Every structure is written in C-alpha cells, then in structure tokens.
Amino acid sequence: xxxxxxxxxxxxxxxxxxxxxxxxxxxxxxxxxxxxxxxxxxxxxxxxxxxxxxxxxxxxxxxxxxxxxxxxxxxxxxxxxxxxxxxxxxxxxxxxxxxxxxxxxxxxxxxxxxxxxxxxxxxxxxxxxxxxxxxxxxxxxxxxxxxxxxxxxxxxxxxxxxxxxxxxxxxxxxxxxxxxxxxxxxxxxxxxxxxxxxxxxxxxxxxxx
Amino acid sequence: xxxxxxxxxxxxxxxxxxxxxxxxxxxxxxxxxxxxxxxxxxxxxxxxxxxxxxxxxxxxxxxxxxxxxxxxxxxxxxxxxxxxxxxxxxxxxxxxxxxxxxxxxxxxxxxxxxxxxxxxxxxxxxxxxxxxxxxxxxxxxxxxxxxxxxxxxxxxxxxxxxxxxxxxxxxxxxxxxxxxxxxxxxxxxxxxxxxxxxxxxxxxxxxxx
DNA sequence: ACCTGAACACCGTTCAAGT
DNA sequence: ACCTGAACACCGTTCAAGT
Numbered sequence: 001x002x003x004x005x006x007x008x009x010x011x012x013x014x015x016x017x018x019x020x021x022x023x024x025x026x027x028x029x030x031x032x033x034x035x036x037x038x039x040x041x042x043x044x045x046x047x048x049x050x051x052x053x054x055x056x057x058x059x060x061x062x063x064x065x066x067x068x069x070x071x072x073x074x075x076x077x078x079x080x081x082x083x084x085x086x087x088x089x090x091x092x093x094x095x096x097x098x099x100x101x102x103x104x105x106x107x108x109x110x111x112x113x114x115x116x117x118x119x120x121x122x123x124x125x126x127x128x129x130x131x132x133x134x135x136x137x138x139x140x141x142x143x144x145x146x147x148x149x150x151x152x153x154x155x156x157x158x159x160x161x162x163x164x165x166x167x168x169x170x171x172x173x174x175x176x177x178x179x180x181x182x183x184x185x186x187x188x189x190x191x192x193x194x195x196x197x198x199x200x201x202x203x204x205x206x207x208x209x
Numbered sequence: 210x211x212x213x214x215x216x217x218x219x220x221x222x223x224x225x226x227x228x229x230x231x232x233x234x235x236x237x238x239x240x241x242x243x244x245x246x247x248x249x250x251x252x253x254x255x256x257x258x259x260x261x262x263x264x265x266x267x268x269x270x271x272x273x274x275x276x277x278x279x280x281x282x283x284x285x286x287x288x289x290x291x292x293x294x295x296x297x298x299x300x301x302x303x304x305x306x307x308x309x310x311x312x313x314x315x316x317x318x319x320x321x322x323x324x325x326x327x328x329x330x331x332x333x334x335x336x337x338x339x340x341x342x343x344x345x346x347x348x349x350x351x352x353x354x355x356x357x358x359x360x361x362x363x364x365x366x367x368x369x370x371x372x373x374x375x376x377x378x379x380x381x382x383x384x385x386x387x388x389x390x391x392x393x394x395x396x397x398x399x400x401x402x403x404x405x406x407x408x409x410x411x412x413x414x415x416x417x418x
Numbered sequence: 419a420c421c422t423g424a425a426c427a428c429c430g431t432t433c434a435a436g437t
Numbered sequence: 438a439c440c441t442g443a444a445c446a447c448c449g450t451t452c453a454a455g456t
Contacts (some may be wrong), residue, residue, distance in 0.1 A: 002456040003420045032449060041421075044450080048420050053449065101310060104356070106365020114376060117366075122378040132395070135385070139362035139396035140353075140403075147313070147356020153348035156315020157326075167323060169331040176344070186341070187348035194349075195400070198407040211437040212439045241430060250440075253431080257439050262430065 008041055011049050015059045019096075022060060026098045030057070058110060061102045066112035067092045070119040078127035079200050085120065086141055086192050093149035104146040129203075137199065144191050154183040217250055220258050224268045228305075231269060235307045239266070267319060270311045275321035276301045279328040287336035288409050294329065295350055295401050302358035313355040338412075346408065353400050363392040 017038050021030045032053055033043040050056045072084040093100055107113030117138065124134035157164070157173040164170040176183055226247050230239045241262055242252040259265045281293040302309055316322030326347065333343035363385040366373070370383040385392055 002422065002454085004456095007420065009420085031447085033447085042423080044423085044452090045421050047450075101359075105360035106362070106367070108365075109368045109372060114372075114379065117382070118376040118379050125378055132391075133399075135362075135392055136396040136399045139357075139392060140400040142362060143353055143356035143396065143400060145356075146359065147352035147354075148348075150310075150355065150359065151314035153315070153344075153351060156317075158315070159318045163318060163323075167327040169334055170323065170327050173326070182341075183344055183348060187345040187352065190342075190345045191349040191352060191404070194407040195403055198403040198410075211435085211441065213437095216439065218439085240428085242428085251442080253433090253442085254440050256431075 009039060009045060009049055011059070013039065014046060014049055014056060015063060018056050019060045019063060019099075022057075022098045023096055027057070027101070057099075057102055058108065061099055061108075062110040062112050064092060064096045064099050065103065065107075065110060065116060068112075068116060070116055073119045073123040078123055079196055081123055082120075082137075082141070083192060083196055086145060089116075089145050090149065090188060093145065097149060100146060100149045104142075104150065127203075140195065144188070144195065148184065148188045148191070152180060152184050153187060154180040218248060218254060218258055220268070222248065223255060223258055223265060224272060227265050228269045228272060228308075231266075231307045232305055236266070236310070266308075266311055267317060270308055270317075271319040271321050273301060273305045273308050274312065274316075274319060274325060277321070277325060279325055282328045282332040287332055288405055290332055291329075291346075291350070292401060292405055295354060298325075298354050299358065299397060302354065306358060309355060309358045313351075313359065336412075349404065353397070353404065357393065357397045357400070361389060361393050362396060363389040 014035070018030055018035055021035060021038060032046055035056075036043045036046055046056070050059070068085070069088040070085060072088070073081045076084065093103070103113070107117050120138050120141065121134055124137055125131065129137065154176040157170075157176050159174070161174040164173045167173075223244070227239055227244055230244060230247060241255055244265070245252045245255055255265070259268070277294070278297040279294060281297070282290045285293065302312070312322070316326050329347050329350070330343055333346055334340065338346065366379075366382040366385050368383070373379040373382045376382075
C-alpha cells in the first residue's frame with residue numbers, strides 16, 4: 001500500500017492515540033514507531049501530519065488543558081473563581097498525570113494554555129490586583145497545581161519499610177501509600193485554602209500591591 | 210587498553226561528570242556514551258561502577274539534595290526553620306534546574322532526601338502539629354518548591370510577541386522574560402510568605418489538627 | 419498528497435574477550 | 438577487577454520511491 005485514496009491518518013486520530021498511549025504507559029512509551037503501530041501504520045507516516053514528535057506531544061497537552069473549566073471566571077468573585085479553576089485544573093491533571101511535565105514549563109503556543117493564562121490574569125486584574133501581583137499569583141497557582149500533579153507525595157515513600165526504620169520520625173512512612181488520597185488531596189486542598197484565604201486577607205486590607 | 214592497574218573510573222568521578230553534564234546541557238544530553246566520552250572511556254565501562262543509568266542520575270540527585278541546609282531545624286522556631294529551609298532548597302534547585310524532575314517524585318532511597326524529609330517532618334511534629342497535618346505541610350512545601358523550580362513562569366511566555374496581541378490582558382506577556390527574577394522569585398517568596406503566615410495563624414488559634 | 423522501506427545517527431544494556 | 442568492541446533492540450528523523 002503506497003497511498004490509499006482515503007487517508008489512513010488524520011491529526012485528530014494521531015493525537016487521540018497519542019493521548020491514550022501517554023495516559024496508559026507514559027511519555028516514554030509514546031515513541032513514533034510505537035504510536036504508528038497503534039494506528040496500523042509505519043513510523044515515518046506520522047511525519048506527513050506533524051513535523052516533529054514534540055508537535056504531537058504538544059497537541060496532546062493542548063487537548064488536556066482544554067478540559068480545564070475556565071468559565072468559572074465569569075460571574076464569580078475572584079476568590080471563588082480562583083478556587084474553582086484550581087480544583088478543575090487539579091482534577092484534569094490528576095486524570096492525565098503523565099503529560100504534566102510538558103505543561104509545567106508554560107503555555108507555549110497552545111491556544112488552551114494561552115486562553116487559561118488570559119482568563120486567570122484578566123480576572124485578577126479586573127479584581128483590582130496590580131499587574132505585578134496578578135502575575136505573582138498566577139505563577140504561584142501554577143507552581144502549586146503542577147507541583148502537586150507531578151508526583152504523588154504519598155507514593156514517594158515506596159521503598160522497603162525497613163529503610164524508614166533508621167529515621168525516628170519516618171518509621172511509618174511506608175504506610176502513606178495506603179492513604180494516598182487523604183495525603184495528596186489533603187495537602188493540595190490545604191495549600192489552596194491557605195493561599196486563597198491569606199490572599200483574600202491582604203486584599204481586604206487594601207494592600208493591592 | 211583492557212584493564213589499567215589503576216582504575217580509570219570511580220563512582221565519584223562519574224557522578225561529578227554526570228552532574229556537570231546535566232547542569233550544562235540537560236538530562237537528555239547525559240547519555241551513557243556521551244558521559245563516557247567526557248570521562249575518556251567507552252560507554253559500557255560505566256556498567257562496572259553503576260548497574261543502570263538511573264542509578265547514576267539518582268546519585269546526582271543525591272549530591273544536589275545534600276547541599277540543602279537542614280541544620281536550620283535546630284534552634285529555630287518552626288516558622289523560621291521552615292522558611293530558611295525552603296529558601297535554601299529553592300536556591301539549590303535554582304542552581305541545578307535540570308535535575309528537578311528527578312526530585313519531584315520523592316526522596317526515593319537517597320540518604321539526603323530521607324534526611325531532609327525526616328528533618329522537616331520531625332520539626333513539625335515537635336512543634337505540635339498532628340501527624341496528618343505535618344504530612345500535609347511537608348507535601349505542600351514540596352509542591353511549591355519543586356513546582357517553582359520545574360520551569361520559569363516568566364520564560365514560559367517566550368513565543369513571538371505578536372502571538373499575545375490576540376489576548377486582551379496578555380499583550381505584554383513577552384516582556385515578562387526581561388523581568389524573570391522579579392517574576393519568578395517574587396512569586397515564590399509570596400507563596401512562601403502566604404503559606405507560612407497563614408499556617409502560623411492557624412497554629413496560634415490552637416487548631417493543630 | 420500520503421504511505422512505504424531503507425538508511426543515518428543516535429539510545430540503554432549485555433556479554434564474551436582481553437589483561 | 439575493570440575496560441573493550443561487537444551486538445541487540447530500540448530511538449527521532451530524512452528521503453527517494455511508489456501510487
């Protein structure tokens with residue numbers, strides 16, 4: 001088969017398969033040859049639709065970020081909007097943890113990433129925050145959200161239990177994995193709550209630096 | 210040359226060269242063959258000293274984390290200790306940003322990582338925080354520190370300036386890169402300040418959940 | 419226009435062969 | 438014990454050849 005009259009591939013099919021592969025087996029498993037096999041095609045065929053592998057991965061990142069709900073910035077107080085957006089973003093990344101490293105470096109040229117940055121920054125500016133502070137708050141939220149999505153804290157203590165016996169306070173660290181949700185979600189919720197509450201306090205004081 | 214009477218390689222030399230290579234050109238550039246070349250040796254020779262590439266990268270992570278100052282947990286109020294430790298950790302990661310993805314998934318079996326977890330958690334327990342809350346606070350700090358170290362927020366808007374013209378509030382986003390330090394450091398400092406201040410408030414209220 | 423096989427310059431890792 | 442060359446099964450990407 002050289003060229004079928006009906007194209008075998010489309011950008012959409014490629015991105016869909018890449019997203020599934022990344023979700024199921026991680027970024028490393030998503031090689032051009034492997035992805036092509038998944039699509040019933042040979043590796044080089046993908047280059048008829050995307051110039052590089054990075055473009056494919058970027059397109060996956062785009063569809064993931066597009067799932068974040070940014071409609072909450074309309075009709076909500078900035079505090080509530082920020083909280084709802086952060087929870088939505090957090091939930092989307094929890095569902096697609098393997099793509100997080102790609103998002104953690106910024107919006108790039110991705111429309112959904114830029115639309116999200118615009119919505120967050122615009123809402124803070126409209127609420128009266130200075131441009132410098134609005135930028136800081138936006139950055140800070142990304143730090144918390146991507147930092148928490150990058151790797152489970154609870155699952156980070158997955159060595160053999162005996163290892164932790166050498167550390168007076170860590171001797172039960174291996175039990176964290178069994179309470180993964182309570183640990184990881186609890187930490188994120190605490191962080192979000194602390195940040196928004198204390199930002200709100202400063203705002204009410206009229207600091208608005 | 211088959212076997213020199215004086216070994217050409219040592220674990221220390223390998224880790225030192227790997228750290229330099231990762232700092233200078235990133236994790237991807239640190240391949241076994243490239244690293245071996247840097248050491249004047251052939252690729253497979255490295256396997257006489259480390260079982261896998263992951264072990265080498267882990268050893269680099271260890272020496273980086275070992276630079277974080279955890280002595281601050283002695284003789285300081287928990288608030289001040291947490292602040293000083295976070296600043297030290299942040300500064301170390303800022304000096305070695307390319308290794309951050311390796312640390313972001315937890316301490317693993319690395320002595321320095323475990324000693325740091327022990328120091329942070331122990332200090333929070335000794336201050337009176339419950340085990341659940343101390344865990345949350347520890348996780349939260351890692352989220353902020355690794356999240357901020359993973360990628361500059363300011364440099365994330367590095368597309369051509371025209372791209373941002375389509376977004377009402379982002380039209381000056383390309384100027385962020387010129388103020389990278391003020392943006393990135395300001396956001397981190399703000400986050401650290403907000404978190405510790407608001408934790409302190411809850412602590413003084415006697416919540417200590 | 420779009421898919422293919424062959425090729426290039428890389429990977430991590432294994433292993434028998436050398437001293 | 439420690440370094441080597443050759444090999445295996447992979448990478449991302451290019452390109453001439455096919456329809």
